[in-house]
Amino acid sequence: MSMENLLRTHIGTSLRAARVAQGRTLRAVAADARVSLGYLSEVERGQKEASSELLNAICSALDLSLSTVLTDVTELIKRHETPVLTVVASEVISDVDAA
Amino acid sequence: MSMENLLRTHIGTSLRAARVAQGRTLRAVAADARVSLGYLSEVERGQKEASSELLNAICSALDLSLSTVLTDVTELIKRHETPVLTVVASEVISDVDAA
Numbered sequence: 001m002s003m004e005n006l007l008r009t010h011i012g013t014s015l016r017a018a019r020v021a022q023g024r025t026l027r028a029v030a031a032d033a034r035v036s037l038g039y040l041s042e043v044e045r046g047q048k049e050a051s052s053e054l055l056n057a058i059c060s061a062l063d064l065s066l067s068t069v070l071t072d073v074t075e076l077i078k079r080h081e082t083p084v085l086t087v088v089a090s091e092v093i094s095d096v097d098a099a
Numbered sequence: 100m101s102m103e104n105l106l107r108t109h110i111g112t113s114l115r116a117a118r119v120a121q122g123r124t125l126r127a128v129a130a131d132a133r134v135s136l137g138y139l140s141e142v143e144r145g146q147k148e149a150s151s152e153l154l155n156a157i158c159s160a161l162d163l164s165l166s167t168v169l170t171d172v173t174e175l176i177k178r179h180e181t182p183v184l185t186v187v188a189s190e191v192i193s194d195v196d197a198a
Contacts (some may be wrong), residue, residue, distance in 0.1 A: 006151035052105035
């Protein structure tokens with residue numbers, strides 16, 4: 001697995017999580033978005049870059065705004081960018097709590 | 100101009116704003132990111148989808164984290180999504196202030 005923090009990986013993770021949370025199948029969401037099941041599956045697994053137009057169609061099929069998905073994606077990206085800082089911050093908080 | 104709220108449009112706007120704010124040329128940033136000047140120019144104008152790998156390279160050339168760019172992009176998307184709601188909210192606030 002690549003160590004790179006890739007936008008398409010996190011977009012895929014976010015879209016899949018939203019679909020699963022809604023209890024919907026790849027087939028149902030792909031049909032609503034008018035994309036092929038294979039395309040949606042590849043996008044969800046971060047194996048294909050979704051075009052901006054088809055990303056909007058998928059968001060619409062999931063009843064999500066693009067900004068909602070992007071906010072989620074930004075959080076996922078931040079977690080990958082700042083693991084060391086997060087650990088340091090937790091230790092500082094522990095030290096403060098212990099003092 | 101399309102009325103659609105497209106991810107690539109806002110990514111382009113954000114990257115161009117960052118480059119201009121740094122007083123750097125397309126040529127300089129393209130060279131640092133190891134992409135062609137034409138590619139960067141098309142990405143900035145929202146005419147081409149940046150691959151996730153090249154988006155990371157461009158962010159790195161601009162000394163920006165991907166999450167910083169995505170936070171900016173999310174704000175741009177929100178502005179395009181909520182013009183009506185923003186107006187309604189302002190009117191509600193005016194009514195409350197007037198009451």
